[in-house]
Amino acid sequence: MLNVSNISKIQSSETLYSGGTFQINPGEKVGLVGPNGTGKTTLFRMIIGEEKPDEGQISFPDKLRWAYFSQKVGEMAGQTAKEVVMSGDVKISELGARLKEYEEKLVDCANMSEDEMNDVLMKMGDVQSEFEKRGGYDLETRAEEVLTGLGIMPVDHNKMIEDFSGGWKMRIALARVLVINPELILMDEPTNYLDMESILWLEEWLKNFKGGIFMTTHDRDFMNNVCNKIIEIAHKRITTYTGNYDFYEKERDLRRDQLIAQASRQADMLAKEEEFIAKFKARASHAAQVQSRVKKLEKIDRIEVPAEEETINFQFPTPPRGGDDVVIIKDLSKSWPLSDGSAHEVFHGLSTTVKRTNKIAVVGVNGAGKSTLLKCITAHTQPTAGSVAIGPSIKIGYFSQYSLEVLNPEASVFDEVRKDLPTASDGYIRNLLAAFLFRGQDVDKKVKYLSGGEKSRLVMAVLLSQNNNFLVLDEPTNHLDIKSREVLLDALKRYEGTVMFVSHDRHFLSELAENVYEVDKGEVRIFPGSYVEYMERQ
Structure with a gap:
């Protein structure tokens, strides 16, 4: 569904990642993690085409229906909250407009020939079929359900968008993405500005969603409960873990321990080889062996263990004891x-x-x-x-x-x-x-x-x-x-x-x-x- 192949990205002369490869399959729910500044939002921007990778390719099927939610909701004006949400699916809006045109033509059916009427009815049937397939007939109901789930009560559904604060506009923008009901949803921090009730509702909605999800969030419980795959950006690499956030933490530490052990074994082996070379390089009788081992060492890829972020065990001062x-x-x-x-x-x-x-x-x-x-x-x-x-x-x-x-x-x-x-x-x-x-x-x-x-x-x-x-x-x-x-x-x-x-x-x-x-x-x-x-x- 989404294929990211061998991508590299440089920003402000600094490499964010190189050789990054992963894929998101239909129905997979994937969390993107990594420290701030490692390029998570940049990766989203490349996927939706706002930026390009310096190397590699990002591809998905031409007819894939996807939607993207970010913290930049853009200008929204002149519509009610419900209208904003319903207008999110441009294709449904287009199909609805065409249906209306055909309905208006049929008003004058008395002046149409049989062939003209059959032609209109056939085209109208095709549009109706597509409109129904995309959920056009229950669009308003779904818009109301999602708005209410995200904490915007029915009494406010027909309130003008200009009357909502920034945090509530974020919810409306998120509702617009969910109502589209695409095959793939990309979400950058969807839980920001949500209260607990709305977070729990969104979590349940995403768990029941049949399509794919690729998201980043700072809420580990939310990611734990929704995601079945984690993609990590760290140390200029992109790494995939098959499991939720808890699994990712354990597996990441296990892989690091294994890498440290491999690096230690390799270091011991290299030290022995270098000791042999140093000991016998001056002896003509061992020249062939020495040369063979030198070439062997030149071909070995050194195992690198990425530097682990130091944990500072800072002792905070004991606050003065006040009254009970x-x-x-x-x-x-x-x-x-x-x-x-x-x-x-x-x-x-x-x-x-x-x-x-x-x-x-x-x-x-x-x-x-x-x-x-x-x-x-x-x-x-x-x-x-x-x-x-x-x-x-x-x-x-x-x-x-x-x-x-x-x-x-x-x-x-x-x-x-x-x-x-x-x-x-x-x-x-x-x-x-x-x-x-x-x-x-x-x-x-x-x-x-x-x-x-x-x-x-x-x-x-x-x-x-x-x-x-x-x-x-x-x-x-x-x-x-x-x-x-x-x-x-x-x-x-x-x-x-x-x-x-x-x-x-x-x-x-x-x-x-x-x-x-x-x-x-x-x-x-x-x-x-x-x-x-x-x-x-x-």
């Missing part, structure tokens, strides 16, 4: 005023005490009020009623998407940390940054050139190194790739303070959360126990 009662919340309520003078109640009547070292996940659909709850606790907004009392000796470290905007764009990564940790040594700062994947020249890069994920890592590195003993984190996993999420997760698991956080990453939630606060329909329900236990009760 970190936050005492009494009868907390929050409403937002509406333009018509009424009020929208986000939640009401919340009373609870957050205890020291608790790690609490705040969950709920988009718009339920998760961020509002965190803002009330951190005094970034005032409650409508009730009180929030911070315990003695509690110092809050707060992370939100706004935290990225207050970074100094002209400062270097190193200087931005130095500003917030004025008494730390240069060595401490470099080790801290290395633990958060800023290594070598990365520490001198200006903030304005950082990606969203790099900025998130920078802010989190500082928060974890200050004397904060209560971290309140609103979507800390946004923009982070899988490796960065694992680094953050490990740091937070070892953190000895209290954490309250919002995330849509199930792996992150399952590994970290010890209690769950669910914000839903004006209430905050508290579930003692882990996120896994919470999900089992649903």
Whole structure:
């Protein structure tokens, strides 16, 4: 279905990959993985024809129906959400227009000859058959189902696209791709901007989808549950693994161990051969043997073991011990005023005490009020009623998407940390940054050139190194790739303070959360126990 043969790509004088070969067969669901900057999006762009490989070929059948979802949704205007989704399949739109033409011709059938009418009916029958085959007759129903599944309720299906925010437009663009129902779907980060309910719905839809899928995502559980093949870009190579993400991790490590063993055996053999050559090269009686072994060594391809990314075991400072009662919340309520003078109640009547070292996940659909709850606790907004009392000796470290905007764009990564940790040594700062994947020249890069994920890592590195003993984190996993999420997760698991956080990453939630606060329909329900236990009760 899709064949990638011996491709090489150079970008900004740097080789992304060379000799890359893989194929995607009908019905296969394939995940693309690799560190940021290795060329995953570039590979998608080459497949859809927006870029060309420097060497090699990418091919698929001429009549293959494929669709591509990316983070760049383009301009969408002048249509309702449902119309945008339904217009995604250009062929269905064309067939629908032709059907309408034939129907209009048949209105005047009284003035048509029998041959003319038969000709119109025959052509109309062919178009109807193709229209039905492509799902034209149930297109509107499918559009409504997919929009609703992605969290856009029926009341908003006929809302103009201009009235939706960027995140909701992403969902509409994704719905348009799914409704096309192609033979191959290419998706670059489909779970971005989705809440948990929408992620679960999309996961189930893709599992039931009969066609092929090629996607990249930073959500390892999503990839685990959907994909049956993994393609990795690493060390300028493209490697295929037949299995899900968990299988890929184990198989990758196993292959590396085998390669190290092969390289070690080869090194021993080469050393013995070179020792023989050095010992007997001056003896005429051994000249033929020496020459034979020299030629043998020249023909041997040396086994290269790619350098493994160093893991920095950074020891974060122990936060100062605060009171056992970190936050005492009494009868907390929050409403937002509406333009018509009424009020929208986000939640009401919340009373609870957050205890020291608790790690609490705040969950709920988009718009339920998760961020509002965190803002009330951190005094970034005032409650409508009730009180929030911070315990003695509690110092809050707060992370939100706004935290990225207050970074100094002209400062270097190193200087931005130095500003917030004025008494730390240069060595401490470099080790801290290395633990958060800023290594070598990365520490001198200006903030304005950082990606969203790099900025998130920078802010989190500082928060974890200050004397904060209560971290309140609103979507800390946004923009982070899988490796960065694992680094953050490990740091937070070892953190000895209290954490309250919002995330849509199930792996992150399952590994970290010890209690769950669910914000839903004006209430905050508290579930003692882990996120896994919470999900089992649903």
